[in-house]
Amino acid sequence: MNCREAHPLLNAYLDGELDAAHALEVESHTRECAACDAELEIQKRLSTAIAAAPYFRAAPGLHARIETAAPAWRRPAPWLALVASLAVAFLLVARFVPTQNIGNQVIQAHLRALRAGHLVDVAAPGGHTVRPWFAGKLDYALEVEDISARGFVLAGGRLDSVNGRTVAALVYRRNGHIVNVFIWPASEESDRNPVGQSQDGLHMVNWRAEGMNWWAVSDLDLHQLQELPLCPCFMPVHETLRG
Amino acid sequence: MLPHLDAAHNLARWLLGNPQDAEDAVQEAYLRALTYFDGFHGEDGRAWLLAIVRNTCFECLHKKRRYVEMPFEHLELFRDDSPGPETLQLRDADRVAVQRGLETLPPEFREVLVLREMEGMSYKQIAQITDVPIGTVMSRLARARRRLLETLTAASRRETA
Numbered sequence: 001m002n003c004r005e006a007h008p009l010l011n012a013y014l015d016g017e018l019d020a021a022h023a024l025e026v027e028s029h030t031r032e033c034a035a036c037d038a039e040l041e042i043q044k045r046l047s048t049a050i051a052a053a054p055y056f057r058a059a060p061g062l063h064a065r066i067e068t069a070a071p072a073w074r075r076p077a078p079w080l081a082l083v084a085s086l087a088v089a090f091l092l093v094a095r096f097v098p099t100q101n102i103g104n105q106v107i108q109a110h111l112r113a114l115r116a117g118h119l120v121d122v123a124a125p126g127g128h129t130v131r132p133w134f135a136g137k138l139d140y141a142l143e144v145e146d147i148s149a150r151g152f153v154l155a156g157g158r159l160d161s162v163n164g165r166t167v168a169a170l171v172y173r174r175n176g177h178i179v180n181v182f183i184w185p186a187s188e189e190s191d192r193n194p195v196g197q198s199q200d201g202l203h204m205v206n207w208r209a210e211g212m213n214w215w216a217v218s219d220l221d222l223h224q225l226q227e228l229p230l231c232p233c234f235m236p237v238h239e240t241l242r243g
Numbered sequence: 244m245l246p247h248l249d250a251a252h253n254l255a256r257w258l259l260g261n262p263q264d265a266e267d268a269v270q271e272a273y274l275r276a277l278t279y280f281d282g283f284h285g286e287d288g289r290a291w292l293l294a295i296v297r298n299t300c301f302e303c304l305h306k307k308r309r310y311v312e313m314p315f316e317h318l319e320l321f322r323d324d325s326p327g328p329e330t331l332q333l334r335d336a337d338r339v340a341v342q343r344g345l346e347t348l349p350p351e352f353r354e355v356l357v358l359r360e361m362e363g364m365s366y367k368q369i370a371q372i373t374d375v376p377i378g379t380v381m382s383r384l385a386r387a388r389r390r391l392l393e394t395l396t397a398a399s400r401r402e403t404a
Contacts, residue, residue, distance in 0.1 A: 066273050
C-alpha cells in the first residue's frame with residue numbers, strides 16, 4: 001500500500017471502521033512512511049482534543065419537563081408497548097428482565113459485534129487502557145486493570161447495550177479468539193464468585209466484584225475463559241448446556 | 244424514564260448553540276418519538292432517536308433562518324487533502340479553542356464529529372442518523388476534521404503572532 005492508497009483510509013483506520021486486512025495494510029504502511037504516521041498522530045491528537053470539548057448533559061429539570069408535556073407516556077398501554085419494543089434501550093427494563101436472560105443478551109451483543117464487523121468504537125493503543133474514551137459516555141466510572149501482559153491483549157472498547165442499559169464492552173484477543181467483557185454497575189453490593197455457562201457453542205463467565213457485574217463471553221472454552229486475569233478466582237464450572 | 248436523554252441534549256446543544264433552543268428541540272423530539280413510535284422496528288434505539296433529534300434541530304435552524312442549507316457540492320469543496328499542519332501543537336489547543344472551532348463548522352460537519360467523537364457511533368449508525376450513504380459519512384468526517392484542524396491552526400497562529 002502506498003501513500004495515495006493509505007491516506008484516504010487513515011480516518012477510517014482510526015475510527016476502527018476498516019476490515020482486518022486493510023487495517024493491517026495501513027499499519028504496515030504507517031510503520032514505514034513518516035508522513036502518513038505523522039498524519040495519523042495529528043488525527044489522534046485531534047480526537048483527544050475533541051473528546052475534551054464540553055459534553056452538554058441534559059439539565060436535571062429537562063426530564064420532568066418532557067414527561068409533563070407528554071402525559072400520554074404515563075398511560076399504561078403506550079408505555080408498555082414502548083418498553084417492549086425498545087427493551088434494549090430502556091433502563092427501566094432492568095428490573096423486569098430475569099437474570100437468565102442477561103446471558104442471552106450478552107451472547108446476542110457478542111454476536112452482533114462480530115457479525116457487524118464493528119468490534120470496537122475505540123482501539124486500544126498498544127493494548128493498553130481505553131478508559132479515558134469511556135469518560136462522559138457512561139453514567140458510571142470504569143476501573144479496569146491492564147492485563148495485556150498476561151495473555152489477553154486489549155483490542156479496544158465500545159459502548160453496547162445489555163439488560164436495558166448502556167454498558168462498557170472491552171474487547172480482548174486471546175490466541176486469535178475474541179473475548180467480549182461487559183461491565184456495568186450491579187444493583188447488589190456483595191461480590192459473587194464466577195459462574196460459567198455455555199450456550200450455542202459460546203461460553204460465558206460472569207461474576208460480581210467491586211460493585212460491578214462482569215460478563216465475559218467468547219468461543220474460547222470455559223477453562224481458558226476463566227483464565228482471564230480480570231476474573232477474581234478460579235471456581236468449579238457449573239455448566240448449563242442448552243440447545 | 245427517557246432513554247438517551249444526555250446524548251440527545253448534547254447533540255441538540257452542539258447543533259443549535261444555545262441551551263434554550265436545545266431543550267426545546269429535545270422536548271419536541273421526544274414527543275415526536277412517542278408519536279412515531281409505531282414506525283420504529285429496528286434494533287438501534289439510540290440511532291433512531293438521535294435521527295429524530297437531529298431532524299428537529301435542522302428544522303429549528305431553518306425556522307430561525309440562522310442556517311441556509313449548504314448545497315452539497317459546497318460541502319464537498321472543503322478540501323481534505325491539504326498537507327497536515329505540522330506546526331500545530333494540539334496539546335495546547337485548549338477546550339475553549341476546540342469548542343469555538345467546532346462552533347464555526349457548518350452544522351453538517353459538526354454533527355458527524357459529535358456523533359463520532361463524543362457518542363462513539365459507527366459510520367453505519369451515523370449514516371442512518373444523518374440519512375446519507377456511508378461513503379459520504381466517511382468523506383464528511385475527514386473534511387470536518389481537516390477543517391477543524393485548519394481552524395485550530397489559524398487560531399494558535401493568531402495567538403502566537
